[in-house]
Amino acid sequence: xxxxxxxxxxxxxxxxxxxxxxxxLILFALLIVGSSALFGQISIEINRIVLINLGLxxxxxxxxVIAIFIGIGLVSKEIEKRTLYTVLAARPVRRWEFITxxxxxxxxxxxxxxxxxxxxxxAAVMYVSHGLGRGDLQLVVxxxxxxxxxxxxxxxxxxxxxxxxxxxxxxxxxxxFAVGTFAQxxxxxxxxTPGMTRWIMTGASYLVPNFASLNVISQVAHDTxxxxxxxxxxxxxxxxxxxxxxxxxxWIFERRNLK
Amino acid sequence: MTRDxxxxxxxxxxxxxxxxxxxxxxxxxxxxxxxxxLQEVLYIPSPxxxxxxxxxxxxxxxxxxxxRVVQYFGSKHQAxxxxxxxxxxxxxxxxxxxxxxxxxxxxxSVFLAQKPPEGAGSPQGAARLVEKGIRxxxxxxxxYYDLGYxxxxxxxxxxxxxxxxxxxxxxxxxHPWMRVMAAALTGHAGETETAIYMWTNIYESSDDKVLxxxxxxxxxxxxxxxxxKILQDRVDEFTKQNGRTPTAWQxxxxxxxxxxxxxxxxxxxxxxxxxxxxxxxxxxxxxxxxGLPPGQESGDLPGTSGLKxxxx
Numbered sequence: 384x385x386x387x388x389x390x391x392x393x394x395x396x397x398x399x400x401x402x403x404x405x406x407x408l409i410l411f412a413l414l415i416v417g418s419s420a421l422f423g424q425i426s427i428e429i430n431r432i433v434l435i436n437l438g439l440x441x442x443x444x445x446x447x448v449i450a451i452f453i454g455i456g457l458v459s460k461e462i463e464k465r466t467l468y469t470v471l472a473a474r475p476v477r478r479w480e481f482i483t484x485x486x487x488x489x490x491x492x493x494x495x496x497x498x499x500x501x502x503x504x505x506a507a508v509m510y511v512s513h514g515l516g517r518g519d520l521q522l523v524v525x526x527x528x529x530x531x532x533x534x535x536x537x538x539x540x541x542x543x544x545x546x547x548x549x550x551x552x553x554x555x556x557x558x559x560f561a562v563g564t565f566a567q568x569x570x571x572x573x574x575x576t577p578g579m580t581r582w583i584m585t586g587a588s589y590l591v592p593n594f595a596s597l598n599v600i601s602q603v604a605h606d607t608x609x610x611x612x613x614x615x616x617x618x619x620x621x622x623x624x625x626x627x628x629x630x631x632x633x634w635i636f637e638r639r640n641l642k
Numbered sequence: 643m644t645r646d647x648x649x650x651x652x653x654x655x656x657x658x659x660x661x662x663x664x665x666x667x668x669x670x671x672x673x674x675x676x677x678x679x680l681q682e683v684l685y686i687p688s689p690x691x692x693x694x695x696x697x698x699x700x701x702x703x704x705x706x707x708x709x710r711v712v713q714y715f716g717s718k719h720q721a722x723x724x725x726x727x728x729x730x731x732x733x734x735x736x737x738x739x740x741x742x743x744x745x746x747x748x749x750x751s752v753f754l755a756q757k758p759p760e761g762a763g764s765p766q767g768a769a770r771l772v773e774k775g776i777r778x779x780x781x782x783x784x785x786y787y788d789l790g791y792x793x794x795x796x797x798x799x800x801x802x803x804x805x806x807x808x809x810x811x812x813x814x815x816x817h818p819w820m821r822v823m824a825a826a827l828t829g830h831a832g833e834t835e836t837a838i839y840m841w842t843n844i845y846e847s848s849d850d851k852v853l854x855x856x857x858x859x860x861x862x863x864x865x866x867x868x869x870x871k872i873l874q875d876r877v878d879e880f881t882k883q884n885g886r887t888p889t890a891w892q893x894x895x896x897x898x899x900x901x902x903x904x905x906x907x908x909x910x911x912x913x914x915x916x917x918x919x920x921x922x923x924x925x926x927x928x929x930x931x932x933g934l935p936p937g938q939e940s941g942d943l944p945g946t947s948g949l950k951x952x953x954x
Contacts, residue, residue: 436702601704605742
């Protein structure tokens with residue numbers, strides 16, 4: 384089973400790496416990260432803050448765009464090219480293994496991309512700050528949270544990919560990402576509404592992915608330490624939420640008539 | 643040259659020519675648009691809406707708005723504008739998107755407080771901005787320092803200034819002279835001694851050459867203010883004793899009211915014009931409130947005339 388999962392994950396990674404669009408996006412992100420060092424100079428006293436905000440936002444947003452655009456095609460492309468039938472019929476691969484392998488492959492791709500972009504980011508930080516200090520460890524925490532964002536958005540893109548067309552999947556994925564950034568606000572709104580609506584709103588606010596708590600970019604830009612408890616809780620939350628979304632994906636995919 | 647190479651060269655030359663032409667056109671467009679008024683518009687006036695639209699990336703948006711503040715202020719300042727219509731809303735937007743962005747409070751309050759054309763001439767707006775900063779960053783003693791100066795020098799409210807210095811002085815790490823300033827302002831609101839104390843502190847505690855030179859100039863102006871007051875008292879005393887105004891310093895020296903001919907900190911003789919003491923070259927002392935030629939007198943407190951708030 385592990386071997387089959389690895390084979391699918393590795394193939395997904397290889398396919399993604401071959402995609403030229405991916406390189407363009409990474410190059411563009413690196414350019415933005417690099418230019419942020421210059422951008423900071425036209426503001427007063429905030430060179431480093433601009434660099435961190437712009438650099439980490441670029442890593443996060445470009446990663447999310449890559450996750451969505453590759454994630455939505457993972458299943459539909461295979462169906463379109465009819466390669467899925469070959470994989471599932473001719474080889475001893477179960478449907479859940481196929482979906483999980485695709486998920487792991489894309490997460491692997493995004494991790495490698497993020498590491499590449501982070502290398503550029505840290506080079507820019509070293510240039511602006513003339514070196515790295517202990518406080519810069521917080522930047523690693525922010526990048527780790529960005530990777531957790533990628534895990535969530537990949538799972539969601541894959542979920543939509545199992546039952547919808549690529550165009551609708553991308554719309555759904557972007558929409559759920561946007562709503563997820565308002566998760567805390569939704570709970571605030573819910574507390575202001577009366578009766579049944581309150582319960583429905585509260586339930587909905589807990590169901591949407593909580594992207595808000597994964598964004599600590601502003602915090603680390605001001606050298607404010609991230610609570611270690613938050614690191615643990617966010618990690619557990621993303622693992623559980625991604626597992627739930629993957630379960631839904633597998634469930635839908637198992638029921639889908641592929642003939 | 644082969645045919646293929648000729649074609650490639652032609653394409654390259656055409657591309658270069660077109661790009662050069664477009665660059666020239668952009669220069670012309672810039673010239674045409676140079677006289678257009680600055681857009682005094684905030685397309686989305688609500689900071690909360692912009693914050694929601696940022697999808698969590700509000701820090702970056704705050705940096706962009708802060709850059710816009712700097713550029714807006716710079717362009718208006720350069721044009722010697724009398725009004726800075728969107729400066730305060732832009733600063734509110736910036737600090738709502740990133741409440742921890744201390745330079746926005748520190749520099750933004752200076753931009754707001756200074757009188758036009760140096761700034762927006764809104765010391766109340768500056769105080770509001772810094773008070774917002776204090777609410778969001780209660781551990782930053784520098785914001786209390788800024789607030790104290792705004793109340794003291796811009797709003798001429800030494801008691802509220804003393805309160806700000808006092809509150810700031812209780813924050814760990816605050817500069818020790820915050821407490822002294824609070825005490826000095828409470829007891830001697832607006833006196834020259836307080837101003838001398840402040841500028842001496844700034845002169846001694848700063849490493850910035852420009853700031854040091856500015857503080858030294860302020861101290862010299864304060865010395866002029868102080869000397870002119872003393873000299874004027876002596877002149878008035880002479881007038882009282884003799885029933886006429888003196889025409890030269892020598893008259894005061896001869897009856898023992900002065901020991902020697904008085905000179906200002908730049909080495910020029912003080913002038914005596916119709917019984918009034920004046921400095922010889924007022925341009926050398928831009929911040930004095932005494933000793934100015936008729937029609938140029940200021941109603942400001944000593945040491946605070948035309949004062950721009952300074953950063954430590």
